[in-house]
Amino acid sequence: MAGHYRISHVRNDKFNRIGEVNMFTLEILKFIVDILKVPSVLVGVIALIGLLAQKKSFSDVIKGTVKTILGFLVLAGGATVLVGSLNPLGSMFEHAFNIQGIIPNNEAVVSIALGKYGASTALIMAFGMVANIIVARFTRLKYIFLTGHHTFYMACMIAVILSVADFDGIELVFTGALLLGIIMAFFPALAHRYMRRITGNDDVAFGHFGTLGYVLSGWIGGLAGKNSRSTEEMSLPKNLSFLRDSSISISMTMAIIFIVLAVCAGQNYVEQQLSGGQNYLVYAIIQAITFAAGVFIILQGVRLILAEIVPAFTGFSEKLVPNARPALDCPVVYPYAPNAVLIGFLFSFLGGLVGLFILGQMNLVLILPGVVPHFFTGATAGVFGNATGGRRGAMLGAFANGVLITFLPVLLLPVLGALGLANTTFSDADFGAVGIILGNLARFFSKGTIMAIVVALFALLVAHNYLFRSRRKTVPAASDAKK
Numbered sequence: 001m002a003g004h005y006r007i008s009h010v011r012n013d014k015f016n017r018i019g020e021v022n023m024f025t026l027e028i029l030k031f032i033v034d035i036l037k038v039p040s041v042l043v044g045v046i047a048l049i050g051l052l053a054q055k056k057s058f059s060d061v062i063k064g065t066v067k068t069i070l071g072f073l074v075l076a077g078g079a080t081v082l083v084g085s086l087n088p089l090g091s092m093f094e095h096a097f098n099i100q101g102i103i104p105n106n107e108a109v110v111s112i113a114l115g116k117y118g119a120s121t122a123l124i125m126a127f128g129m130v131a132n133i134i135v136a137r138f139t140r141l142k143y144i145f146l147t148g149h150h151t152f153y154m155a156c157m158i159a160v161i162l163s164v165a166d167f168d169g170i171e172l173v174f175t176g177a178l179l180l181g182i183i184m185a186f187f188p189a190l191a192h193r194y195m196r197r198i199t200g201n202d203d204v205a206f207g208h209f210g211t212l213g214y215v216l217s218g219w220i221g222g223l224a225g226k227n228s229r230s231t232e233e234m235s236l237p238k239n240l241s242f243l244r245d246s247s248i249s250i251s252m253t254m255a256i257i258f259i260v261l262a263v264c265a266g267q268n269y270v271e272q273q274l275s276g277g278q279n280y281l282v283y284a285i286i287q288a289i290t291f292a293a294g295v296f297i298i299l300q301g302v303r304l305i306l307a308e309i310v311p312a313f314t315g316f317s318e319k320l321v322p323n324a325r326p327a328l329d330c331p332v333v334y335p336y337a338p339n340a341v342l343i344g345f346l347f348s349f350l351g352g353l354v355g356l357f358i359l360g361q362m363n364l365v366l367i368l369p370g371v372v373p374h375f376f377t378g379a380t381a382g383v384f385g386n387a388t389g390g391r392r393g394a395m396l397g398a399f400a401n402g403v404l405i406t407f408l409p410v411l412l413l414p415v416l417g418a419l420g421l422a423n424t425t426f427s428d429a430d431f432g433a434v435g436i437i438l439g440n441l442a443r444f445f446s447k448g449t450i451m452a453i454v455v456a457l458f459a460l461l462v463a464h465n466y467l468f469r470s471r472r473k474t475v476p477a478a479s480d481a482k483k
Helices: 002-036 039-053 058-097 106-138 148-164 169-199 211-224 238-244 246-265 267-274 280-319 330-336 338-361 371-421 429-444 447-474 478-482
Strands: 143-145 325-328
Touching (some): 039 280, 058 330, 106 143, 106 148, 169 371, 211 371, 280 338, 371 429
């Protein structure tokens, strides 16, 4: 009996130690994910690696790394200012028109999902970023996705859908991570032809999971925007020349919108619920100018980032992934067409309103136009549309984006399981498209088949890369052929 007790005691100690190791490993992983989902830290790490790879001096390494992180913090600060001014606008809209429905918001739906799917989300994100580097290294999709928070959101959605499809353990993490790595390289590749048009160079790629809306906007701009002048070419009378300054034009346009919605919502509501007693019209004007200040700060942050990350990333890509490009968050395009940013927001929101009306007529779930997602995706769609079709492209392209991000969430809700019963969902276009496709694969195919499809997709990308490379080597150049 004593021997049996000692053996049991040893076994219990062994299991306890294993449990402690596993808990320690999970805590380390959670810490790493918490770091990597912060864009400033993630890109700072990339810049650090790149500068070290180029054997820069200690002074240059410190300066480049800190400036890169500083640029992202400036951008994040601008986004916080901007979102803080937009939230009251959404509240005024909902109160003024008394509309109830689902508001798509990535942060909200992810915060709900993490309670149940937090561990699988962390694992998929961590290994998904490794998979992104592998995909970029061995395929022709030479893009490293550096928008950490969007990577985190996509990892969460994949974890939810695969878990609903009864994936668990290693098969869940392997399938989810490989799929995430492919997605992180595919969408920047899809947007890159338009990024070249916007930036005028091949240095920076686009990394934000609203890409389908932006590509749609660019395509519509190319079709409908012939001979349409750019949003940045404003012909104004001399006494209105101050409107050429984008900060002034944004402030005045948003002031009109804020004042109209404040009046519609009512003085009592604004002063009691939003402004803390400040006069409702003064509050509306201050919020409008605060919005413009947020845009201004974002533009400065982007300029600082671009000055540092592109040279630093050269060293990173040369060592790990030759010819790779950094795929950065959507504000990276805002400095190239500040007026299109405002136009895109307004017309995307208009598209959301039209989509809301259509959903109401069809007796479907009402998707309310969230002001924050319509700003970031609509503004970006406006820049893409302007690049190919000027003002007309910015307007029509952003409007199409607004309609798209209204209808995709309706189709996404059924594949999210119990999470689809929440009063929010994922907002941007790529989440909708990936979720709908993955959810329907889970509905009609077995787990083994889905894993095989994901692995086969990666294998095809690798095979295409090597076949293309070998074909390019064997086909003689034109000068050789003449000889």
